[in-house]
Amino acid sequence: MSVEENKMPKRSPFSAQIDLAKFELATEEEKRQQDVMSESTTFLKDGMRRLRKNPLAMGSIVVLVLILLLIIIAPRVVPYTYSGIITVDGVRDKSAKNLAPFTYSKLEQKYIDEGGEVFPHILGTDEMCRDYFMRVIYGTRVSLFVGLFASVLVLIIGVLYGSISGYAGGRVDMFMMRVVDIIYSLPDLLMVILLSVVLSQVITFQPGSLMAKLGSNMVSLFIVFGLLYWVGMARLVRGQILSIKENEYVLAAQSIGAKSGRIIKRHILPNCISVIIISTALQIPSAIFTESFLSFVGLGVQAPMPSLGSLANSARDGLQSYPYKLVFPAVMICLIVLAFNLLGDGLRDAFDPKLKD
Amino acid sequence: MSNDNGYLVEVKDLKEHFPVRTGFFEKTMLKAVDGVSFQIKPGETLGLVGESGCGKTTVGRTLLHLYKPTGGQILFEGEEVTENNINEYRKKMQMVFQDPYSSLNPRMIVEDIIGEPLDVHKLYSSKGERREKILGLMETVGLNAEHATRYAHEFSGGQRQRIGIARALAVNPKFIVCDEPVSALDVSIQAQVINMFEDLQKKLGMAYLFIAHDLLIVKHISDRIAVMYLGRIVEIGDADEVYHSPKHPYTVSLLSAVPIPDPKTAKERQRIILSGDVPSPMNLPSGCAFRTRCPYATEKCAAECPSLTDRGDGHMVACWNK
Ligand SMILES: Nc1ncnc2c1ncn2[C@@H]1O[C@H](COP(=O)(O)OP(=O)(O)O)[C@@H](O)[C@H]1O
């Protein structure tokens, strides 16, 4: 402070006069420098920079990547399957029931004593002599798959519907939004339960296909997501588009002669893409949670396919003796849901600070 | 050209009424533009002035069919422009927008903003030609070619407006609607941009509908001036004529607000300082819309709306008393 004061030219304290001798004309070069602008930062770069500064979001990404690596690598390393009874030297080991983590059954112990090698049961085994670690891994796979698939479904339907409604405006918009209101008011869990009951009667899947493995409950869950859960996304996208449509660049595109499709694709969607990404990221944990909930009440994936919810459900039976069996799937659900939620929040803060409410 | 009277653009009794929800079930018609007629010759500039909210922007947008006209006709080179053939005219009529911030898509780089008309109308045969044209346009409006790959938000207001002008020029239009193109800019930059509009007109020969709320700016650039009040034109004529011998009390009142450098003219000029507020366009007064603020208003003004009548040399005024 004092250094700066010393630099000031001396003049009477109340004089407003500026000493012109201290000024010199700007050169052409300097004038041109006025034009030089800040470093070109794109929207994406800017957002990524802000995201990287958010420790919670970065931590969530790390956790999600670790989980992803785990569910990809583990089945290649661990020699057990999620549905098969443990075998020792080719013989089914019926004694390997409800083992604690890192313990061996009598048969396995004998085999080890004889010099054989047995892969440890990292999380023990369940009451049907299956390796519990593999079941948790596959449960995570199923839950993540359901979450992602349902979110993509919601994304596609919601964005299409919302952008048409918002762009068309007027009567079309009004009609489309009334439909949304009606769907919004349907009780979604009841719909899942009803649909899965109906579907299990109506549809038969090719044996061995992925759908058959997941079971009619899962298919009805997807259908319900596709039918019901997109309305939130549609409303969001419509609201965005209505406000973006007010911008003169949309009028400019029209006056150029751009067609509606081009205007939506080039001008409107890019300006609400951040909102779409963010709400998709937040949709994933909600879908996972719904799936877990349904599996927990017995309306989820078909046995023997595990999901985190059904694992937690079956752990209830032996809760007194083996409480850790509930802990593992529950912790996994919490980790995934929390990580996606924090990541979604981080994305929102980084890409669309306006949206914070 | 099936153009018999030599006009490039002819607007006949243009009307634009917006339905506005006033209650849960009620709708009122907001008469933003209510019977506007004017003509513009090739290469000519018609200035359109009026207070904000009087419908200038709506005239410009309806003229380009960005809003569907409620009534009236728009003729371009003698042919009627309708919803069905508007696409042919998108290359001939263009618009420069008022707000340099909201008129450029923040997610697009300058090159793509200026190139969009070229893309839409497929005005190039190769990527190289496209780039060449874009750089040419940027040079025309005084933009640095190095900035082609930058995003619009990195530019100042004046530079953004130049980008908007380059976009309008891309299709080689014969007519450009300039909707208050300088009112959002710094005063120091306004003159630069206006001079550029003049230079471009000299070089490329297009006609302008130049909208402003400031008579001085319009006087400077226009061949003719139209003065608008609440959706109607109240006076139209030669720029000098309207500026130096205004007839309509509203035009006089607009000019009273303009400082006059020459004391002699200043003394001679009659002054009207308006009192009262502009009536709501949803609830216009009967007869002449200006009568509620007009010092000369009579009973006749309340009973009947005056139409434009010629006071010599194409100087038209809509007033019973002047
Ligand atoms: N899309 C619209 N819907 C309803 N009212 C509008 C619309 N656009 C303009 N208006 C109304 O029309 C009147 C004229 O507006 P505008 O043409 O923008 O005036 P100006 O450009 O002269 O300031 C205003 O009262 C405005 O509220």
Ligand SMILES: [Mg+2]
């Ligand atoms: Mg306006």
